[in-house]
Amino acid sequence: MGRGVTLRDVAALAGVSSRTVSNVVNGYANVAEGTRVRVQRAVDELGYQPNVLARNLAQGRSGQIAVVVPYLDTPYFAELLQGIIRAARIQHYNVLIDQTDGDPENERLFINRGSRLLFDGVIFSPLGLPQAALADRDPDLPLVVLGERVSDGTFDHVGIDDVAAAREATEHLLDLGRHRIAAIGDQPYETGEAAQLRTRGFREAHAARGVPVREDFIIHTPRFNRPDGATAMAHLLDRADPPDAVFCYSDLVALGAIHTLVSRGIRVPEDVAVVGYDDIEDGAYANPAITTISPDKQMIATTAVERLLLRISGGTPPPGLELRAPHRLIPRQSTVGRQASPAAASWQPR
Amino acid sequence: MGRGVTLRDVAALAGVSSRTVSNVVNGYANVAEGTRVRVQRAVDELGYQPNVLARNLAQGRSGQIAVVVPYLDTPYFAELLQGIIRAARIQHYNVLIDQTDGDPENERLFINRGSRLLFDGVIFSPLGLPQAALADRDPDLPLVVLGERVSDGTFDHVGIDDVAAAREATEHLLDLGRHRIAAIGDQPYETGEAAQLRTRGFREAHAARGVPVREDFIIHTPRFNRPDGATAMAHLLDRADPPDAVFCYSDLVALGAIHTLVSRGIRVPEDVAVVGYDDIEDGAYANPAITTISPDKQMIATTAVERLLLRISGGTPPPGLELRAPHRLIPRQSTVGRQASPAAASWQPR
DNA sequence: TACCATCTTTGCAGCGTTGCAAACAGCATG
DNA sequence: CATGCTGTTTGCAACGCTGCAAAGATGGTA
Numbered sequence: 001m002g003r004g005v006t007l008r009d010v011a012a013l014a015g016v017s018s019r020t021v022s023n024v025v026n027g028y029a030n031v032a033e034g035t036r037v038r039v040q041r042a043v044d045e046l047g048y049q050p051n052v053l054a055r056n057l058a059q060g061r062s063g064q065i066a067v068v069v070p071y072l073d074t075p076y077f078a079e080l081l082q083g084i085i086r087a088a089r090i091q092h093y094n095v096l097i098d099q100t101d102g103d104p105e106n107e108r109l110f111i112n113r114g115s116r117l118l119f120d121g122v123i124f125s126p127l128g129l130p131q132a133a134l135a136d137r138d139p140d141l142p143l144v145v146l147g148e149r150v151s152d153g154t155f156d157h158v159g160i161d162d163v164a165a166a167r168e169a170t171e172h173l174l175d176l177g178r179h180r181i182a183a184i185g186d187q188p189y190e191t192g193e194a195a196q197l198r199t200r201g202f203r204e205a206h207a208a209r210g211v212p213v214r215e216d217f218i219i220h221t222p223r224f225n226r227p228d229g230a231t232a233m234a235h236l237l238d239r240a241d242p243p244d245a246v247f248c249y250s251d252l253v254a255l256g257a258i259h260t261l262v263s264r265g266i267r268v269p270e271d272v273a274v275v276g277y278d279d280i281e282d283g284a285y286a287n288p289a290i291t292t293i294s295p296d297k298q299m300i301a302t303t304a305v306e307r308l309l310l311r312i313s314g315g316t317p318p319p320g321l322e323l324r325a326p327h328r329l330i331p332r333q334s335t336v337g338r339q340a341s342p343a344a345a346s347w348q349p350r
Numbered sequence: 351m352g353r354g355v356t357l358r359d360v361a362a363l364a365g366v367s368s369r370t371v372s373n374v375v376n377g378y379a380n381v382a383e384g385t386r387v388r389v390q391r392a393v394d395e396l397g398y399q400p401n402v403l404a405r406n407l408a409q410g411r412s413g414q415i416a417v418v419v420p421y422l423d424t425p426y427f428a429e430l431l432q433g434i435i436r437a438a439r440i441q442h443y444n445v446l447i448d449q450t451d452g453d454p455e456n457e458r459l460f461i462n463r464g465s466r467l468l469f470d471g472v473i474f475s476p477l478g479l480p481q482a483a484l485a486d487r488d489p490d491l492p493l494v495v496l497g498e499r500v501s502d503g504t505f506d507h508v509g510i511d512d513v514a515a516a517r518e519a520t521e522h523l524l525d526l527g528r529h530r531i532a533a534i535g536d537q538p539y540e541t542g543e544a545a546q547l548r549t550r551g552f553r554e555a556h557a558a559r560g561v562p563v564r565e566d567f568i569i570h571t572p573r574f575n576r577p578d579g580a581t582a583m584a585h586l587l588d589r590a591d592p593p594d595a596v597f598c599y600s601d602l603v604a605l606g607a608i609h610t611l612v613s614r615g616i617r618v619p620e621d622v623a624v625v626g627y628d629d630i631e632d633g634a635y636a637n638p639a640i641t642t643i644s645p646d647k648q649m650i651a652t653t654a655v656e657r658l659l660l661r662i663s664g665g666t667p668p669p670g671l672e673l674r675a676p677h678r679l680i681p682r683q684s685t686v687g688r689q690a691s692p693a694a695a696s697w698q699p700r
Numbered sequence: 701t702a703c704c705a706t707c708t709t710t711g712c713a714g715c716g717t718t719g720c721a722a723a724c725a726g727c728a729t730g
Numbered sequence: 731c732a733t734g735c736t737g738t739t740t741g742c743a744a745c746g747c748t749g750c751a752a753a754g755a756t757g758g759t760a
Binding site: 381385 | 707708709712716717
Binding site: 051052053054056057062064071072073075078079081082085094095096097098099118226230255256258259262263281282284285286287289338 | 401402403404406407412414421422423425428429431432435444445446447448449468576580605606608609612613631632634635636637639688
């Protein structure tokens with residue numbers, strides 16, 4: 001525990017009260033120039049560093065925000081986190097990261113009493129937790145929700161327009177002349193609100209183009225990762241009448257699906273075209289490179305931090321907003337074939 | 351700031367002193383059964399939650415450890431972090447994650463005075479920081495270093511035997527009859543100690559098999575990521591006498607290299623065999639799946655946390671150890687072709 | 701009954717900082 | 731010379747908890 005140059009030590013050396021040192025350190029107005037210089041010299045001489053813990057205790061805040069995600073090794077979250085950490089650091093906030101493994105119990109824990117004492121606010125990406133559970137949380141905990149859920153007015157929600165994005169992805173496939181399109185990643189409403197929205201977009205696209213939806217091609221998966229995609233694709237291929245295109249609800253699912261296709265000697269996109277979702281770096285470098293929906297991750301990150309800090313500092317909590325970041329479809333080899341520029345090398349996290 | 355059930359509130363309700371409540375909450379011995387029950391009831395009734403900040407201030411510790419990595423979106427680190435978070439949570443430590451972007455200035459910041467007040471210890475994966483800079487850090491900061499550097503006796507270092515691993519990877523290629531083997535990822539000593547070790551293993555393998563090293567096939571890259579791999583591979587292919595195999599210093603580099611190969615219509619592994627390093631999930635699902643060196647990540651994570659906590663709690667700091675986690679070569683399609691079990695679906699983080 | 705040993709419980713100070721309000725200066729004004 | 735004003739500095743309490751050592755209870759023994 002050794003070290004400890006405290007305010008008092010500095011005060012003694014500079015011949016002022018510890019309160020004055022505090023004033024200097026925090027740059028308060030109304031400190032005489034002479035005093036300021038003298039104190040500053042003492043600070044430098046002793047190498048004084050304020051004790052953040054004590055400061056936070058006195059101020060009743062922690063200076064930390066938590067980001068709670070289901071899985072850290074999901075590239076989408078990893079890329080998002082980068083942006084969040086950067087944005088938060090600029091505002092002198094530390095970011096604590098926790099993963100819930102999608103376990104509802106864990107998720108509940110992080111938005112309940114107790115978090116309030118350790119974090120000033122939470123950026124939360126729920127997975128297992130049903131919408132209802134979001135309601136009965138610590139009402140004093142500033143909260144911004146990412147991705148899945150929809151705001152009930154007591155927190156902000158940042159995401160993209162899932163329905164529109166899914167519709168665009170599906171229309172892209174339809175426009176390529178594919179009519180037997182599968183969707184991999186649907187989930188029951190309770191835990192998979194985002195999935196539901198994407199399925200809705202999938203249907204809307206069919207309706208818009210006047211193509212009937214193949215209901216038996218809508219495949220549920222427990223998660224959105226590679227093994228899920230690989231398994232689902234295998235089941236689809238085992239059918240008498242396999243699809244000629246697949247809309248995957250994440251790039252990881254698409255990577256898994258393509259893995260299955262390629263290992264069975266099926267050509268992508270000639271035999272089966274594949275669209276993903278998230279625009280993770282892996283997708284751009286896959287063989288074939290994956291056509292995908294690219295959400296503006298940087299904007300999601302900065303918006304989330306911005307709103308959270310507003311919520312933290314604001315006296316009266318601002319109304320819970322539903323915030324939409326832009327997205328766009330990036331056509332790559334997995335739908336349009338080699339003709340697509342192999343410009344993977346120009347991939348940039350965004 | 352509203353809320354705040356404190357020890358005192360509980361004490362008042364239970365009719366005991368606040369110190370006794372503290373004793374109960376912390377499970378100290380020598381509390382009469384009757385008292386314990388009474389206090390516990392009061393705790394439950396009021397929904398008391400200890401204020402971690404205050405506790406830490408009183409105890410002179412923070413209960414948090416920091417993990418400092420260059421890039422969060424590098425899958426290898428993401429996978430490692432998962433393990434670290436789990437291990438730390440079991441010991442009631444919170445994990446704060448920070449990325450340095452490989453910037454030496456950032457890296458220096460995190461191991462200097464000031465960290466000590468916010469974290470009880472740091473698990474650090476340096477990149478830009480030269481070995482020397484590790485020496486003049488806050489000597490009181492418990493530190494465990496991952497990956498690159500070698501211990502100077504004042505901190506623990508956890509990693510795998512890079513030389514042996516690189517040798518095995520290279521021998522694997524030599525045993526397949528490839529004699530024109532390139533190495534992608536070498537770096538100057540100053541910042542790339544790990545790279546140097548891998549290059550040494552690369553040479554040793556050649557020596558062991560009596561094959562001359564193609565010095566002009568040892569390619570430097572600024573980082574270990576996909577674009578680096580793609581670019582380096584392109585340069586190699588532009589030569590009059592291109593390699594028939596490539597040892598990549600990370601799976602990301604391998605993914606980039608394969609991307610270039612495939613887009614030029616070169617067959618992997620028939621024309622060029624590729625070995626990676628790290629065993630990230632992407633590699634297992636790539637087309638072709640990547641043969642790789644698989645470090646035991648779970649062991650690295652738990653060992654790092656274990657040693658750090660030992661260092662934190664111990665009165666006399668234990669000697670700085672050089673700790674080796676096991677590794678193994680996993681042959682996949684990128685070297686042995688389709689005959690390799692397409693068992694990507696059975697990939698497990700480890 | 702007095703005394704001692706053991707088990708429980710308590711009071712107080714202190715962790716290092718900041719909020720608050722009072723105290724103090726210096727100076728111009730009436 | 732008293733008064734009021736602005737600008738600067740200070741002391742004290744508080745944030746909520748734990749370390750420490752002393753005080754109180756309890757029960758057994760002489």
